[in-house]
Amino acid sequence: MLPLILEDVSFAVNGRTIIDRISVEIVAGPRTVILGPNGAGKSVLMRLCHGLLNPTAGVIAWRGPTKGGRRQAMVFQRPVMLRRSALANIVYGLRLAGISRTESELRARDVLEVVGLAALADRPARVLSGGEQQRLALSRAWALGPEVLFLDEPTASLDPGAARDIENIISAIHASGTKIIMTTHNLGQARRLGDEILFLYGGRLVERAPVGRFFAAPASAEAAQFIKGELPWQ
Amino acid sequence: MEDMQLAFGEAARLIVGLDRELVAIVALSLQVSLSAVSIAIVIGLPIGAVIAVSRFPGRQMVIALLNGFMGLPPVVVGLLIYLLLSRAGPLGEFGLLFTPAAMVIAQAVLIIPIAAALSRQVIEDAWREYEEQLRSLGASLFSSALTLLWDTRFSLVTVVLAGFGRAAAEVGAVMIVGGNIDGVTRVMTTAIALETSKGDLPLALGLGIILMGLVLAVNAGAYLIKEMAQRRYG
Numbered sequence: 001m002l003p004l005i006l007e008d009v010s011f012a013v014n015g016r017t018i019i020d021r022i023s024v025e026i027v028a029g030p031r032t033v034i035l036g037p038n039g040a041g042k043s044v045l046m047r048l049c050h051g052l053l054n055p056t057a058g059v060i061a062w063r064g065p066t067k068g069g070r071r072q073a074m075v076f077q078r079p080v081m082l083r084r085s086a087l088a089n090i091v092y093g094l095r096l097a098g099i100s101r102t103e104s105e106l107r108a109r110d111v112l113e114v115v116g117l118a119a120l121a122d123r124p125a126r127v128l129s130g131g132e133q134q135r136l137a138l139s140r141a142w143a144l145g146p147e148v149l150f151l152d153e154p155t156a157s158l159d160p161g162a163a164r165d166i167e168n169i170i171s172a173i174h175a176s177g178t179k180i181i182m183t184t185h186n187l188g189q190a191r192r193l194g195d196e197i198l199f200l201y202g203g204r205l206v207e208r209a210p211v212g213r214f215f216a217a218p219a220s221a222e223a224a225q226f227i228k229g230e231l232p233w234q
Numbered sequence: 235m236e237d238m239q240l241a242f243g244e245a246a247r248l249i250v251g252l253d254r255e256l257v258a259i260v261a262l263s264l265q266v267s268l269s270a271v272s273i274a275i276v277i278g279l280p281i282g283a284v285i286a287v288s289r290f291p292g293r294q295m296v297i298a299l300l301n302g303f304m305g306l307p308p309v310v311v312g313l314l315i316y317l318l319l320s321r322a323g324p325l326g327e328f329g330l331l332f333t334p335a336a337m338v339i340a341q342a343v344l345i346i347p348i349a350a351a352l353s354r355q356v357i358e359d360a361w362r363e364y365e366e367q368l369r370s371l372g373a374s375l376f377s378s379a380l381t382l383l384w385d386t387r388f389s390l391v392t393v394v395l396a397g398f399g400r401a402a403a404e405v406g407a408v409m410i411v412g413g414n415i416d417g418v419t420r421v422m423t424t425a426i427a428l429e430t431s432k433g434d435l436p437l438a439l440g441l442g443i444i445l446m447g448l449v450l451a452v453n454a455g456a457y458l459i460k461e462m463a464q465r466r467y468g
Contacts, residue, residue: 050370052370074370076366080367082381083467084385084467093371097371124466126468127466140371
């Protein structure tokens, strides 16, 4: 289904423009990090790409061939866990994707094993810790075998240890061949996980660059300021 | 004051003696009200869930109407059901008037709006939390509604209890469609009304005490189960 193409995409609510004429082509392969200060429109852009919101102007299209089934998934900043076991949460997503119960359970157990939650498979998902819930949310998305995985500030509400676990899992998902598109306002994370940066400011796509160049020599004043302003809190 | 003492004595005598007539009346009360509650669960909760997750023109009106119907006067409902079930009425051929079945129908009509309106509120609150996640996983509105019904099950216990309280406490509807026939359609509330009008205040009060005890016991039991389950499943 990749590349994902945005042509002059805008999104406004009650006359307030949140996304302002963004055009970009996102290709398979490199991990794309959408970076920017709070209120830049990162989450909204991601929801537009995922299809949770419809643009008020412009076109969003998947231009590549689709090979069956729902091939994109999203993990939210605060994972929403269903009131059932960890395993059943993963099975739920797989069943919605039309996969048989037996096959779903096999896949769910496999992915729980990989993310280190196998021992908690039968625990109610809602009593797991924040870090465990986010790992479970990643498993639920990963189990679907998506071609593209959207991640919206996946570690924003986690402590450093749990955040590191999440980053490792994201790397593993990328290594398994899934395209990663994620937002963060954490520069260290952008550096660790990103291959290319899309820098958003005030709803506009201000800069697009490989991660090394972005941090070494930002082309825009906004990006330079953002990098400088954020660094003391690294 | 003397009446109160007599009443408690009467209640104690009835309970300890397991008065056969009393047992029959209590059993019929529970049977009628619990049947009505079951019907209200099967019909009312899905209505609440569907309204909670869907958007359609006139939705606000439907919700206002539903909320209004929570306060249906039992005598009016009784009268309407009476007209429907009476020999000349459209459903007269079934011969249900003055049977427990008629009482179940009347109480169900009374509490379906309660089940629907209150569950709509509960499920809509949950929908706000779940919507993006469920849409992201590709859930249809219908399967979202089912998922939410299951996921709000602990909160819905309270909704069901509200319905049960209303059914067990009302007298107007069952009086009209049941007729308070001794040994056939006499329930606790109609028996209390009858004993009061006959002037046997101690017996009426005694029955009242038992009725309150029953309603409290059912509520306490359900509440405890709910709390335990909630602690376990989060």
